[in-house]
Amino acid sequence: MENSRRSFLKFAGVSALGLGSLSLIDGLTSGDVAASSGQSSEATFKRSKNALTAKRWGMVIDTRKLDDGICKEMEKACRATHNIPEHKNKRHEIKWIWDAHYKHVFPGKQDEFLAERLKELPIPVLCNQCANPPCVQACPTQATFQREDGIVMMDFHRCIGCRFCMAACPYGSRSFNFRDPRGDNAIKNENKDFPTRMKGVVEKCNFCAERLAVGKQPICVEVSKGALVFGDLEDPQSEVRQLLKKNYAIRRKQNLGTNPSVYYLV
């Protein structure tokens, strides 16, 4: 008995090895591997020649040049560019850029005798495109990721709507699509160059990555009448760096260590 079991195992082992190597030889000789790699090599991807590039994109918001009209204009332009739905229910609101008062924008910098001007001034707030983004760490599917140029992007295809990123973001810069953005006539004039989102995904400001790719500045910067300046924070010659060199700037909730890329001149 013992002998026959032994020979059976030997036979089985050798046969398994033989069958395994058969498929290996088959795979190597059929030329499938060579053919498929050859096919993909003839097509390549590249950036547009006009694309704006930077080591780390950043923004300087000059609150001295702001007023209510400019803020509303920027919000309107962003809404139209990115097909952001306008829901009637405030709790379903989708926010990319919006305005708030100083006490809410800078809760850690509450001065007893705050400059009169700042008390009622609408201050635009958007995703801070943090250099150390907590949302990216929280995302379980890597739907939110950081690009090489510092932009914190979302891959809507990959978002599962768990909303961990919303809990992680200390700025409330992320919104969840509780409702179908295409329903209820929430998007007035669809911009055909930018997709909508679907129900159940999170969205936020993307620093107009799609406009940078074709050589345009972000839309809010374009309509801001000079109040918003956009540029490379790592380039000492850039306009943002020049502004930061000459002016005292503050950032939102800096003590949390997220290292925001949006600076405010007050």
Next chain:
Amino acid sequence: MNDKPKIVIGLIIFFAVFTFPFWYNHGTVSSAPEPKLSDKAKQARQCVRDTEFMRTEHMQLLDEWRDTVVRDSERIYEVNGKEYNASLSNTCMDCHSNKADFCDKCHDYASVEPYCWDCHKYPKEKM
């Protein structure tokens, strides 16, 4: 073996249920639909890749496009010296503006439901 009738009846019911899909769909078999090309697509003659490739691999191509555009921000697809904007709504649907006749026909036949259109737009068609 007194349960013979019960067993036979049970077997008949089992086979009836088991083969239900076969005889239910009997005779409804239709040939694979042929996608209809729009005039603009006909004029262009050649898609971004050859027809055979597009027929079998368009889903992989679109998948590659979306990853490269979103993740690597490389939006130009260059093949044989020609450059295309890697965009479903703006490049594919520009020529293939007849979604119902071009996309849906085969997708319905193959019973696949791509969720592209939940977010991406397609040209409005005259019905």
